[in-house]
Amino acid sequence: MFIDLLRQRRSIRSFDHRQIEEDKVELLTEALLRSPTSKGRHPWEFILVTDPQIAALLATAKPKGATFLAKAPLSVVICGDPTVSDVWIEDCAVAATIVQLAAEDLGLGSCWSQIRSRPHESGGMATTVLRKLLHLPTHLEVASIIGIGYPLAAVAGHSRDSLPMHKIHKNLYMRQ
Numbered sequence: 402m403f404i405d406l407l408r409q410r411r412s413i414r415s416f417d418h419r420q421i422e423e424d425k426v427e428l429l430t431e432a433l434l435r436s437p438t439s440k441g442r443h444p445w446e447f448i449l450v451t452d453p454q455i456a457a458l459l460a461t462a463k464p465k466g467a468t469f470l471a472k473a474p475l476s477v478v479i480c481g482d483p484t485v486s487d488v489w490i491e492d493c494a495v496a497a498t499i500v501q502l503a504a505e506d507l508g509l510g511s512c513w514s515q516i517r518s519r520p521h522e523s524g525g526m527a528t529t530v531l532r533k534l535l536h537l538p539t540h541l542e543v544a545s546i547i548g549i550g551y552p553l554a555a556v557a558g559h560s561r562d563s564l565p566m567h568k569i570h571k572n573l574y575m576r577q
């Protein structure tokens with residue numbers, strides 16, 4: 402059941418050295434392209450990074466929260482085009498979530514690195530630095546980067562007791 406996948410899912414930031422098999426990369430690619438988008442506009446573009454030298458540079462896109470990308474066998478840079486859709490951010494977030502869950506289903510681990518709205522250590526924006534590094538056209542924004550690989554160690558899913566049940570409201574918002 403799908404809920405079992407969600408019960409075991411955790412963010413994975415440490416990967417072993419195994420490369421991801423080509424057929425699994427193909428499936429991840431298909432999952433990305435099957436992500437639903439508002440009005441079917443597909444305002445995203447995905448850069449699949451497997452080159453360790455480029456991965457090392459992705460890891461410096463922002464001061465914190467991206468270092469794990471240096472050792473990720475695969476990073477998916479999720480870019481969006483605001484000229485194609487006013488809800489490109491949502492469409493990119495949907496694709497990011499879908500590729501993370503597809504990775505989990507394939508026995509892989511992954512973690513999101515937020516890029517949109519995040520500054521680079523130079524004081525500029527992480528997106529601007531990545532645009533130059535990855536030769537992106539100026540109309541593309543970088544939403545996030547998803548690092549993917551085989552987990553170095555298993556991480557237990559969140560227990561049912563730890564779920565923030567108070568965030569669920571029935572019919573009307575009521576403080577509990």
Ligand SMILES: Cc1cc2nc3c(=O)[nH]c(=O)nc-3n(C[C@H](O)[C@H](O)[C@H](O)COP(=O)(O)O)c2cc1C
Pocket residue numbers: 410411412413414465466467512513514515516
């Ligand atoms: C929108 C979003 C942005 C995130 N940004 C980062 C990030 O920049 N770096 C990072 O290491 N983790 C990032 N994460 C992962 C969260 O830190 C992680 O999901 C959260 O701590 C809960 O842990 P879990 O995924 O293991 O349940 C992000 C997650 C989301 C949904």
